[in-house]
Amino acid sequence: MKYPIGIQSFDRIIEDGYVYVDKTDMIYSLTHEGSIYFLSRPRRFGKSLLVSTLENYFLGRRELFRGLAIEPLETEWAVYPVFHVDFNSTNYTNPGELEKKINFHVSEWEKRYGLPCRENELGTGDRFVEVLRAAHEQTGRRAVVLIDEYDKPILDVLDVDSTLEDRHRNVLKGFYSVFKAADRHLQFVLLTGVTKFSQVSVFSGFNQ
Template identity: 30%
Template sequence: MQNFEDVIKEDCYYVDKTPFIEQIEESNKYFFFIRPRRFGKTLTLSMLENYYDINKKDKFEEIFGKLYIGQNPTPEHNTYLIIHLNFAEVAAGLDDYKDGLDNHCSLVFNFFCDIYAHLLPAGIKEGLEKLTDAVSQLRFLCQKCQEVGKKIYLFIDEYDNFTNMILAHEEHLMRYRNQTHGEGYLRQFFNTIKGAAGNTLGRVFVTGVSPVTMDDLTSGFNIGTNYSLSPDFNEMTGFTEEEVRKMLDYYGSVLPFNHTTDELIKVMKPWYDNYCFAEERYGETTMYNSVMVLNFVDNYIRSEYQIPKKMVETNIRID
């Protein structure tokens, strides 16, 4: 489940990562963060969206009341208009990736105009629809939000998804370079973000699995800071062993587990542990892949509390 509000409303087990919100706010407002696939990035973005969305101000207590940040809110909670772009949904073909990016952004930007219509200038959607490309539309939205004194929090999930797919084919390397350097379209898009930073784009949070594309776009987003290897954020996604143990202890107390927490940890550790992203944490804190842990627990319960024969799901193995 990747929708944070649903996780809370359906009373799912949630490892509270909201203390990191305070640390994010104390960091660069233009935040770059990479992690392996299936490591909780999308749920983290959903958590942040729910926290900062001005439209969810009346739901703050309902969503966050039982969590750390609900009892220790920051002044910025529920003060932003949210734009969430997911580049995993962009058509990845080399020849039509611009069209794919334009189409994805157009859908998101139109939705933005609909849900924040009560806060935006009249006629903004009609003005947006006169523009045909993502770069022009983003500039337009930023300008209109500035006119009414509203700040945008821009989230970009899987920012490198379609460029990584392009890079998988050797014959595409030169054309990839043309798009991420000089006057390339992707570079223009990030230059637009850079231009709006500080005025309308109050904060930007970018996630992906590799720094390669961002390195190639350096001047297009050189206002951002890469916190992927920061010890302060080593545990922001994924689970520590303490968090896994606490989860297993909880489920073992309400369900007829056939194994102790120690026995289950012994089985899981070789498969799901040993991620460490900050050199300063090496030898101290290693991280478990959160999706793999949750799949194991789910399969264990469904298998009538027997150790699953398949330790890695097919879709994760492919990744």
């Protein structure tokens, strides 16, 4: 047997024949019984694998779920516009890294949906709202947003650089305010991290 040690990609686990503990019936429940979730767990707890599984599910990749518990439960396998941000892959101790990462994602999404880049006119949060609106209108389905390690930009500089910590907090506040502003364009939202929701103070505009 092949054990997926260190592998966080659901499609790789399935396609390469690694051992997979099937909990996809819980994925079905999660996606049909609620719309916005926050998951706080320690590192190496399977959060990124959960995000990957949800991403493949919402992309309608039914072939990956053949023989799993979710297959007889799901009848539609609809394809949704998915927006995935993994904050875990960057070192945020350098000023400007967070802004560059978010701007890169939003710029790529603007291209995907044929929107002009309005970097000089709007903040990244407002630009993301426009992307979600366009995705909803063009596909006819509400968007799915998956944020992995939502708090890492703050944790990287916590108790190290208070100025950069405050800067990151404000940038993330603006970005996460999207979830209130674009509520009618959202099908499902999941944020994962290691810090409790109330301890990071970046969700002042987030009323769920």
